[in-house]
Amino acid sequence: MNIRRPNCRQPVKGGIQPMDGTETAFPVQQALIQIRENVGPGLTDAISVEASGSPYKIQTALTVYPENEEQTAKLVRLAAANDYGIVPQGGATKDAQGGVTGKADLLVSMKKMSGILHHSVSDLMVTALPGTTVAELQQALRREGQFLPIDPAWGEQSTIGGMIASNGSGPKRALYGSARDHLIASRVVLADGSVIRTGAKVVKNVAGYDMNKLFVGSMGTIGILTELTFKIRPLPVSSGMLVYCPGNGGAIRQLHETLLDSQLEPCAAELISSAVAGELFGKAEPALAILFEDVEASVSYQLEWVKSYAAGMGLKPLAELRGFEATEPVVERLRAVTPNSNEMPSGRLAAALKLLSSLTDVPGISELAAASAERAGLQLQFSGGLYTGISHAAVYGDWWQLEDVVQWMKQMYASLGELNGTAVAAFAPKQVRSSVASWGTERSDHGLMQGIKQQFDAANLFNRGRFVGGI
Template sequence: MPETVKLTTDEMKRDLVGMVGPENVAIRNEEGERQYRLHAPMVVFPSEEREIEQILSWAASNHVRVAPQGGGTKDAYGHPGDEIDIILSLKKMSGIIHHSAGDLTVTALPGTTLRELQQALGVEGQFLPLDPAWEEQATLGGIVAAGASGPGRAMYGSARDYLIASRICYPDGTLIRTGAKVVKNVAGYDMNKLFIGSMGTLGVFTELTFKIRPIPPYAGALAIGDPDPLKLRKLQEILLDSQLEPSAAEWINGRLGARIFGSSAGDPVLLVSFEDVERSVRFQLNWLQNACNSLGVTVLERISGYKETRAVLFGLREHLPNSHDIPDDKLVIGVKLLSMIAEVPAVYEAVQQAADEKGLPLDFHGGLYTGISRATVRAEWGQQQAVFEWLRTAESFLGSLNGRSVIEIAPRKMRTKLNVWGAEAEDWKLMKGIKEKIDPKRILNPGRFVGGI
């Protein structure tokens, strides 16, 4: 079989300009290797679905490797992968196509930011119950492709619970439609779920339809702190055994808690929020406050009101690193730690102790109702070896709990040496088979996802 002749940059530019116009093709002549951003010689900005079909069909015919990109907040997520020829930016694929307030559904383009969508839905007193970090930059397509979520997952779930229909362009340019734009769908295999969390390796979203919810009429939260972690563990047990229904429940380490609540920098904090009618929220807050009093645990702050509670949760999410904003001369590591919910305090203690031993500044928060913890280290390049050792300790400890660690952000030259997705899982073989079937030429994000697919 003859070897494929690779197009030159000038040839690629000529072809792309013919598809989208010269104003929508940009050449990048960056010196050096970008540590936290996707890099390719060229960026193309399609503005409609037809152009995405044309670009991917052309890419498949010419073996051009493509990396889809939304807001760029997840550029440093996953393996560096194979060398990319073009970045397919979806920034110009933005806007709401249809909002049916009565049916509680909304259809939007993939480059629409989460904040843009929430502001439009808020006019009708509705919202999409997803709360990943950096909502002013994170796009709907990127959120779904990365399977991103935040503290609100404790009550509301993830993108898998809200995406009900989509239009997706396969790597060969074929357009498919999945699901239906109604909340009550027919039984059968939900093709939407195949693409959620696939990191853009199977297709490019061109349209997404979500079911949405009314904004809760009231919300409130308690920030609870104590120098004795055993008391907080006991409070966690009481909370989990109760019939309370938190919208978020996060174990926060002292360093992060001090910045958010002004608490002692060494003391962990529990943040527990509720969203419902005002009577229900106040009852649950009072019940939890009485439980704190009985244990002798201090309530650092009581937050009342929907906007005020959301603001605190927003502050918790926004401490997470953003690939778009990290300078290349900084060493930033963000790790997602997956465990049983009862093990979150133990995960905190293990990664905090390891960070303290290595002299690394750590921010940590873990979901007591989700089992998803996130640990962030912002260090200097001279501490690279200490960071490697801390990561190995975290991975080993999670393994001992039958959990796993996933590196969500790291500089490129470290990701080449790390097992970003953790230990190989049983379903990776199946996922490799799906990738080979849908993208045999490895056009979309090759090598970025689990197992190098």
């Protein structure tokens, strides 16, 4: 059986383009034999390119499940020798993020490379395989009173390898930082099948270039992560959340600016759209959720400070939640504003943007997103980080509204540009990503990023066309 594929391998100015616009046949049976003989038996799953009808899923001719780093390296060498394109994949929750690629040949799933290799409780470090889900890792760490302070969405499905490759994080980034702040070492299979080690398994390391950060957010375009080491933290003792519906933009801005000028340290402070607030708290109005995590005395003091100031503005909390059992479901819902490729039905149209701006512009961006979605007749879900400047906006509609979704995204791109911000498509079907620039407007560092791709993957083996500018 042969599968038709675009003849697309050579990097050119402006991105990765087909060499001649023709298609070549991907030899599935030949590849199966090669993988069985050169990599190992029982690692493949043949899937027709047309079999997956979901516009939110990556389509390849063959799926391969390496079980260790050696098999991964052998597979990459085999692919390089035969000109097979590779798409690395973790939990597949972000299949609908990034540029639309040609039909790649091999989807390399890391699901079988799962588990914790080493956990140093006293040194606050953990080393795990890339297919380990975030939830699995957190559960194991929690037994020792510790946790990894990165909180991407869909933790039951998201893998730590995918989290690093996509630079995933959630609302708690406001206090704990991003993936770049916690990854201290990794092992990576490069495009020639060689394996490199980056960083060091020590909390403080000042030797050489910090290569770890090169792979964070690279979307699997320059290598396949096979091992990751993180610095971790003790679990916080207490948690508390206040939720307000200020009723107008002026009150939201006043409360926001006061919080920024204070000595408080929220774990998260999110501006929530009416639809999400109605679902969570029973009142469909824009809301502000402020979360604190620390020792009990600190959490109580900060909650009382906010309540006292808000009372002076004439505001009463819509909800006050205490304890992780009460606050964590709210945070999990806010993480999930951006949809999951595994769970979005093909019959429903959805698209989401990740919006980066100054902190003080977040309330205005929330209003822009709501107004433009309402004009287009689309349903909006929004969560904006008042301490991070990172907002997530998702719209839902019917497929006949495809052009409305495209125009909404383009309008948000333009609006963020006027604010010196950035918008990227965090989730969208292929039809939308074919019509808009998934990574937003042209970037000044595109040439540098092309140079890095050329240096690490000159043959364009990994995830072609997925990253910024078609890299």
